Amino acid sequence: MRNFLRAYPTEAKLLAVLILICAVLALTSDSFATLGNLTSLLNNNAVNVIWAVGLLVVLIAGGIDISFAVAASVVQYLCVYAFAAIGGGNWGIGLLFAASIGAGLGLINAFLIHQFRIISIVVTISTFNAFFGLLMFFSSGRFLYNLPSWWSQRVILWEHQSPDGTWSEITLPVAVMAVAMASTWALIRHTTTGRQLYAFGDNAEGARRAGISIGLMQAIAFGWCGAMAGIGGLMQAHITKEVVPNALVGRELDVLAAVVLGGARLGGGRGSVLGCFLGVALVAVTQNGLNLLGVSPYAFKMVVGVIILLAISTSNIDLAQILAPKRKGRE
Amino acid sequence: MIGTAAMPEAEAITFRNVSKVFGGVHALDAVDFSVGAGEVHCLAGENGCGKSTLIKIITGVYQPEAGAQMQLFGQALPQITPTLARKAGIAVIWQDLALFAEMTVAENIAFETMLGNRPRRVNYAAMRAKAQAALDRLDVTLDLDARLGTLPIAQRQVVAIARALVSDARLIFMDEPTASLTQSETDALLAVVRTLSMRGVAVVFVSHRLAEVLEISARVTVLRDGKLVGVYPTAGMTQSRLTELMTGKTFDQVVAARDTLANPVVLQVENLSRRGEFADVSFSLRAGEVLGLTGLIGAGRTELGHALFGMTRPDAGVLHLNGRPVSLRSNREAVAQGIAYVSEDRLALGLIQPQSIADNTVLSVLRKVTGRTGLLAADRQRDLVAHWIAELAVKIGQPEDAVSTLSGGNQQRVVLAKWLATEPKVLILDSPTVGVDVGARAGIFRIVRALADKGLAILLISDEVTEAHMNADRILHMAGGRIVGEYDPRQTSIAALEAAVYA
């Protein structure tokens, strides 16, 4: 327990807050702590988590990616045309294609950042504009509905009927989310490559001296983020059953806020998959709770903004220190 | 002229006739350098003397000019690559340590060894075992799971050493290892170095803070302008002698102190205390006086300086400025009251390195260069900058050049200019010669003396006893946060003062 608090101070705090909110909601609202509500929360936020773990890798490596949500839209469009061209496709091809195109778009960012020594925020704001502009130009803003049936049909992995007759279910995006989380966790926790990403984000010069290939790190970070963006885009279209070119613009900042809320640090070297999940969950649960409590939907975002602001403002409070006050103070 | 130090039995590395030319200039000119197995060696010289070029040749980063003979651990090599040097057991611990603040101690120590893992899986158990083994070799206990960023600098240094050991280093270069350590931390580091030495690992200190290094090294190699001055046994070597060797100049050891006790008191400090930093500090600083404040690192000198400059608030005690009690709530109030503070950390706190010389100079006196319209007046800025550049003889290209383009000595003059422009009554100099070449230090102190002659009250904080002895009118000795003695340089010898401070 103490080790967890020490290694993941932000995550621990977030978890405590999340449990508190859940407890309050469970007591004040009859419909919050029901299987149906919790599973729909999962189904509805799976895509955000997929994007979050992708962005996490970039943040750990000390970068930032503004372009991933737009990249996801680009992937959606290319997918529609590609699947039509090959006469349908299936989930295997779809995931592979979406991930590769996404990774390719991420690699464009990595190349520009590394080759020309431009900082990531400049590059990804440029590619944000370039991707979005080109997408809107070539698509003329058209919505696409002609998705192959395997893509647009709901895939229910598990379902359950409660005594009162309501259905709860777990759909495909949740499974994809779980795989995305597990693979990202394995990458950053259990491969030497992942540890190099942390090292590079933590102290780029130290990493260089230790013989880490900087270009490779950028490629892996932005490639991974791009692949997750692509997969997330595929899942989003699967949920909405349509492809809208400007539907995902603006999501990048919401996801960024959730990831940073979850303990990832702008500037690199810190962040965890658990934190990403908790960050997304906190925002989602809060909105869901406000909804159940009958608060106007227009007020949700306002509250989310306040929560993030409060979280930032109290981020200096160290839970581990409160619980173990005898530990020597930090410098 | 080359000293005849007793050679250790076996040589770890032997380099002969090493030269390196950059753009027609000899960075190194036929230098010989050798270190015995398990020897503690000191490599001394001013900035730009070729120390780092030599290290880079030894570690294979640079290739020497033809004609060099290189031997690593008894093996003659025509060429050294970084990989070869690392495999042979040569490690460098740079001053910034190059560690990872967010990672655990164990991971920092074992990081480089796991990079070669195939498959690329992290084995946390093996990593911890390796890290523990390295710490055991140093006889040090550290919490392997602690995040590095939470450790004090001294322990981070130990982690850096352990990292070198994990890759089986047999010769470790340490670049300015004691620069930011307190005395007890330095002692702990030296103990670790002794342990290393006993286990046959050679250590080369690269340093210009010579006191501690002389204490532990067997020999010292001195470089100047890319040439070998000599290799000397440290037994019987004094700091002042070493300074002469490094600069090639004989410094007149004349004590500059004068009698200032009749001058009016400008700053009166009574029983100033701040918990955990300093306690019960009382002294008076007079107009035209250079008051030395010396003591070991960690004695509370810089902390006292910060409190006098209003950066921190003392818990108890009174400050009188020109007879009036003052209470400083911020350094802005201190500046307004006529107190200026030259920080010991010039790179991070003294100057804004990327900005121009002119902007750095006027930063503290923006009100003075504001015209009647309430806007900054370009001509006033220009005049002020030109005035101080001339007054302090700063060697610059253009006032618009970034201050980072200047040498350490000239940067320090810009810092002085910035503060003198505020027309202070009290000038606090905190280790004003850190990172300034030995040769350029005399110039700084000439300015300091001239300022005192004009009536400025100067508090000279320094951990170099010699420096304080030569330049101050009176010297206060601080230890454990308290003033424990006062000396008159004219009546106390350097040796006696050193004995008191390093006791």
Added chain:
Amino acid sequence: MTVLYTRLARAFGAEVPGLLGFLALVLVVFGIMAPNFLTAANFGSIAFQLPELGILTLAMLIPIISGGFNLAIIYTANMAGLTLAFVLNLYGGPEAGVLPFVFGSVLAIGVGAASGAVMGLVIAYIGAHPILVSLAMMIFLRGLGEFLTKGGDISGFPPYLAVLGHGSVLGVPVPLILFGVCAVVWHVLLTRTRHGFAARMIGSNIRATTYAGIHTKRTLTLIYTLSGVMCAVAGILMLARFNSVRVGHGEALLLVTVLACFLGGVDPFGGFGRVVPVVIALVVLQVLSSGLNLLGANQHLSTAVWGLFLIAVMVLRWGAGRYRQRKPGKG
């Protein structure tokens, strides 16, 4: 030529000659390709389009120079516009007199300043990352605005506002005059005032600036407050130009303002940046966009070209830096 170059560079920043070169190039290329490009009508439309983006860019500029960011500019502008709209509606909507407009504008500027001041205080006194703080503020304001308007438009303003939005004085569009005034004020602020001076120094090294006796916390607070004021001016202008207020209006301009700053040679790490090159960069962007428009491309292609253009400029700067490094002794 060389003399002109150095004089321009000395007076307005090293980026100016290069950007003017770009501008000339763009003018020539479009002048040849599009017959009605070099016409008064075209430049008139550019002059009406530029100010909105321009004023928002000024709002983004100062935070970036101080080493920060203000992602909340659009919604701050929206909120200010909303404030003015409420006041006008309170005094009879289309029948409202000039006095309510003045009163509403003052209130709007107060709202902008307050939003900026809150961000500035959190950034200065808590030390939180400006990207996070302004992101949280953005989410909050967006929520607040949507809550207040229920996602709809507010319109029905007095006709004299058309003068502000579409009028001309001596042939110069009123919005352009407003932008010109703002730009001059900002130029003077940055080059000739103590706060502007301190903002640059803070951008390079806030601790050293504090040591030099500057009240950096107050300066930071002021920087974001001023940024908020500039947002409010943009919000008022947007109200007049579109004769309506909608939360989210101008959303797409957020990242374009960052792009314009970087294009204008503002250092992404803070410490360096000037108004004049940023204004020229804005003109280049607007001319590019109108030229493409005349050639039949839509606004979205311009967005893409803007992104690609920034990348190209950054690559050129990288190349110029390498060239200078290889030829030491010059400049």
